[in-house]
Amino acid sequence: MNAIVVLALILFVLMFAIGGKKGIRSFIALFLNFIVVIVLLFFMNVPSLNPIVVTLIACIVISWINLFFINKINKKTQTAFVASIISTLVLVGVITFISQFALIQGFGEEETEELGAYSLYVGVDFMKIAISVIIMSTIGAITDAAIAISSPMQEMYSHQPTIDRKALFRFGMSIGRDIIGTSMNTLFFAFIGSYLALLIWFKDLHYSFGDIVNSKIFSGEVITICCSGLGVVLVIPITSWITAYYFTRKKVQ
Amino acid sequence: MMINRKRMMWFSLLGVLCVSSLYFVFHNHALYEQTIGEVTSVTTLNQENTIDQYENEDTLYTQQLTLTLKNGAHQGQEVIAENGYSTSQANDYELKKGTELFVTMKEAKDGTQSATIDGVKRDKYLAIIIWMLLLMLIVVSKKQGVFAIVTLCTNAFILSYALDLYIANEQASLLFICSICILIFTIFSLLVVNGVNKKTAAAIIATLIGTAVSLAITFLVLKLTNEQGLYYEELQFLTRPYKTVFFAGLFLGALGAVMDVAITISSSLVTLYEEHPTISIKALTQSGLEIGKDIMGTMTNILFFAYISGSIPILILYFKNAGAFGYTLSINLSLEIVRALAGGIGIVVTIPVALYVTILFILKSKKVVK
Numbered sequence: 001m002n003a004i005v006v007l008a009l010i011l012f013v014l015m016f017a018i019g020g021k022k023g024i025r026s027f028i029a030l031f032l033n034f035i036v037v038i039v040l041l042f043f044m045n046v047p048s049l050n051p052i053v054v055t056l057i058a059c060i061v062i063s064w065i066n067l068f069f070i071n072k073i074n075k076k077t078q079t080a081f082v083a084s085i086i087s088t089l090v091l092v093g094v095i096t097f098i099s100q101f102a103l104i105q106g107f108g109e110e111e112t113e114e115l116g117a118y119s120l121y122v123g124v125d126f127m128k129i130a131i132s133v134i135i136m137s138t139i140g141a142i143t144d145a146a147i148a149i150s151s152p153m154q155e156m157y158s159h160q161p162t163i164d165r166k167a168l169f170r171f172g173m174s175i176g177r178d179i180i181g182t183s184m185n186t187l188f189f190a191f192i193g194s195y196l197a198l199l200i201w202f203k204d205l206h207y208s209f210g211d212i213v214n215s216k217i218f219s220g221e222v223i224t225i226c227c228s229g230l231g232v233v234l235v236i237p238i239t240s241w242i243t244a245y246y247f248t249r250k251k252v253q
Numbered sequence: 254m255m256i257n258r259k260r261m262m263w264f265s266l267l268g269v270l271c272v273s274s275l276y277f278v279f280h281n282h283a284l285y286e287q288t289i290g291e292v293t294s295v296t297t298l299n300q301e302n303t304i305d306q307y308e309n310e311d312t313l314y315t316q317q318l319t320l321t322l323k324n325g326a327h328q329g330q331e332v333i334a335e336n337g338y339s340t341s342q343a344n345d346y347e348l349k350k351g352t353e354l355f356v357t358m359k360e361a362k363d364g365t366q367s368a369t370i371d372g373v374k375r376d377k378y379l380a381i382i383i384w385m386l387l388l389m390l391i392v393v394s395k396k397q398g399v400f401a402i403v404t405l406c407t408n409a410f411i412l413s414y415a416l417d418l419y420i421a422n423e424q425a426s427l428l429f430i431c432s433i434c435i436l437i438f439t440i441f442s443l444l445v446v447n448g449v450n451k452k453t454a455a456a457i458i459a460t461l462i463g464t465a466v467s468l469a470i471t472f473l474v475l476k477l478t479n480e481q482g483l484y485y486e487e488l489q490f491l492t493r494p495y496k497t498v499f500f501a502g503l504f505l506g507a508l509g510a511v512m513d514v515a516i517t518i519s520s521s522l523v524t525l526y527e528e529h530p531t532i533s534i535k536a537l538t539q540s541g542l543e544i545g546k547d548i549m550g551t552m553t554n555i556l557f558f559a560y561i562s563g564s565i566p567i568l569i570l571y572f573k574n575a576g577a578f579g580y581t582l583s584i585n586l587s588l589e590i591v592r593a594l595a596g597g598i599g600i601v602v603t604i605p606v607a608l609y610v611t612i613l614f615i616l617k618s619k620k621v622v623k
Contacts (some may be wrong), residue, residue, distance in 0.1 A: 001478050001481065002478065002481050002482035003474055003475050003478040003480055003481055003482050003483055003591065004482045004587060004590055004591060004594065005482070006474050006477075006478055006593040007471065007474055007591060007595065007598070008594055008597060009476065010470060010594075011553075011594050011597045011601065012597050014598060014601040014602065015549065015597075015601055016544060018542070018546070018548040018549070018601055018604050018605060019545070019549055019550075019601075020546070022546045022547075022550070023486060023546065023549065023601075025550070026549055026550030026553065029550055029554065030550075030553055030554065030557060030597070033554060033557060033558070034557075034561075037561055037565075040565075041565065041568055041569065041572065042567055044565070045569060045572050045573060047309075047310070055422070062558075066550070066551060066554055070550040070551070071300070071356075071547075075392070081445070094310075094385070094444040098378055098381065098382050100381075101378050102373070102375050102378035103346045103350070103352075103373050103375070104375070105342050105343075105346070106341075106342055106343040106345075106566065107343060107344050107566065107570075108345050109344070109372075111490075112344045113489060113490075114489075115570065118570055118571070118574045119305040119306065119307065119309065119573070119574055120314065120341070120343040120344055120570070121303055121305055121309065121311035121339045121341060121343070122305070122307075122309040122311065122341050122343070122569075122570065122573035122574070123309045123310045123311040123340060123341055124341050124569055124572075124573060125340065125341060125342065126341055126342050126343045126566060127342050129565060129566050129569060130566070132565065133562050133563060133565050133566065134562075135561065136557050136558055136561075136562035136565065137558055137562035138559075139556070139558055140551070140554040140555040140556070140557060140558035140559065141555045141558075141559070143554070144551035144552065144555050147551060148548075148551075151547070170360075173393070175394070175397075176394065177393075177394040177395070177397040178397070180390070180393070180394045180397055181397055181399055181400055181401040181404065181442075181445075181446040182446065182509075182512065182513040182516060183516070184401050184405060185401075185404065185405070185442055185446075185453070185512060185513065186361065186509035186510045186512075186552070186555055186556075187509065187555070187559060188405050188408070188509055188515045189407075189438075189505055189506060189508045189509030189510070190506050190507075190509060190510070190555070190556055190559035190560065190596070191559060192505050192506070193410065193502040193504075193505045193506020193507070193508075193560075193592060194502060194505065194506060194559070194560055194563060194589070194592065196498060196501055196502040196505060197488050197490075197491055197495065197498050197502065199412075199413075200416060200491065200493065200498060201414060201421070201490065203416055203417065203420045203492055204420060204491075204492060204493070210284075210285055210287075210376075213375070213376045213379060214355070214372060214373070214374055214375045214376055215372070215375075216372075216373075216375075216457060219375040219376075219378070219379050220381070222379050222382070222507070223378070223379070223382050224563075226382040226383055226385070226386045227382065228559070229386050230357070230382075230386050230389060231391070233386070233389045233390055233393050233394070233398075236393050236394070237393055241287060248395075
């Protein structure tokens with residue numbers, strides 16, 4: 001039997017055993033997200049389409065799946081959805097700015113050796129793809145942080161409907177502050193896990209500190225980690241503000 | 254007033270640090286042994302359309318650059334260099350005015366100097382993005398932001414040191430070193446984020462058990478299926494046993510997510526118990542499970558996207574080189590999918606583990622009170 005299929009089955013059984021119906025929905029969401037990534041790849045292969053625009057559309061679909069499919073459509077998921085999209089857009093700006101200067105697109109010289117047999121002049125803009133990759137690695141964490149903030153804010157509002165906008169916003173920010181450490185930790189270890197081989201390799205090659213810092217692969221990794229962290233940080237005030245605005249909007253009118 | 258003054262002091266200290274470190278990376282040319290040149294003018298010499306054997310169209314450009322040398326014996330001199338790039342920029346880049354490059358100097362027989370480009374000086378951009386993250390973190394989350402930074406940096410240093418140990422000792426086992434690291438990371442990160450209390454203790458124990466159980470499951474599955482469907486090609490650049498490295502990565506990758514789940518469940522249960530000391534164990538279990546259901550979907554998605562996204566460029570390159578769909582996915586994605594699934598299993602397993610460990614801690618403290 002294929003190891004991946006067996007692991008997927010085990011994950012499915014565990015999710016069902018512990019999460020019941022919601023567990024099944026979570027598993028299906030994971031599968032749907034995989035399909036979104038595959039479809040995204042097909043569109044990225046078309047040179048006439050802008051990969052960043054295609055990625056943003058994919059992010060909307062992914063946020064839709066993560067928020068509305070797993071949690072159903074309601075006020076808290078709606079505000080989380082809007083906040084995720086806005087944070088992603090802001091993040092695109094930051095990433096575009098930094099990657100234009102840092103030139104981290106494509107493959108490092110350490111990787112191209114392996115790719116000798118392949119044609120590298122394929123007409124797809126790898127600069128834009130590099131930007132897309134960073135957005136995609138963060139989208140899961142952004143939607144997670146958004147729902148983690150908007151959901152207790154809704155709880156708070158239903159317990160205390162007279163709460164004013166400022167107080168509700170502050171409550172959202174305090175929730176955000178509580179989750180920031182663990183969210184960054186989650187991303188940090190995930191990236192370390194996938195880059196471990198490269199880190200060991202850099203050490204094996206006895207690169208100097210300057211060589212490592214300026215190499216395309218390492219600086220690409222650091223920029224990815226920092227931009228993901230920035231995404232998780234940005235989503236806190238954005239979600240808090242949108243949710244606070246949305247819930248207290250009637251009273252102002 | 255006092256608090257404001259203290260805060261002002263911290264902010265000005267931060268400001269000074271930020272400005273001086275940025276000034277440093279923008280002016281550190283003398284510290285590099287390699288020659289550095291800044292692009293001062295660019296002219297495109299020629300461009301040429303190409304079509305490869307898979308009918309991908311691209312355009313190749315040649316640029317002539319004038320560089321001003323920033324360090325070394327020829328500092329201040331101008332030299333000429335050439336740079337070739339393609340529209341796709343897969344392993345080349347279009348250079349613009351202002352970019353700083355590492356170059357090697359060449360002297361022709363007639364004594365004219367020219368330079369060949371070795372790479373881009375990227376350190377200053379790393380400094381900019383790191384400061385952007387730090388400042389945003391501190392503005393948005395203040396003390397917790399600082400804690401998060403301290404934890405991440407410490408963990409990074411510990412890992413780097415551990416890898417040095419592994420490289421230096423031929424007979425050292427990477428898995429053993431990583432186990433020790435995981436122990437340190439877990440205890441340290443959770444202590445810094447949550448302080449010394451019941452919640453932290455329960456979360457630490459739950460994280461360690463959750464990680465161990467999920468690893469045991471993954472290991473067993475891989476052994477029993479003979480690792481069918483796994484392709485280690487993407488790790489074969491390593492001169493070390495790459496399966497071990499893959500396993501160590503599996504270990505570390507899910508750790509953050511597992512910690513996140515453990516601390517979320519243990520701290521909400523303890524808080525719930527402290528607010529309602531008469532709450533029944535059954536009700537506690539129930540709300541713990543509810544929280545678990547809420548987080549497992551989004552948590553598995555975080556890992557999924559963090560792992561899979563990095564493979565997008567290579568997947569596109571394979572597809573553009575007429576790589577067959579199934580082959581391309583297996584070669585480039587099988588390890589990432591295993592990582593994501595193993596991490597997912599870790600997340601889900603940790604939910605009941607954290608639940609029971611926390612309840613055990615609560616029961617124990619109940620007895621002590623009685």
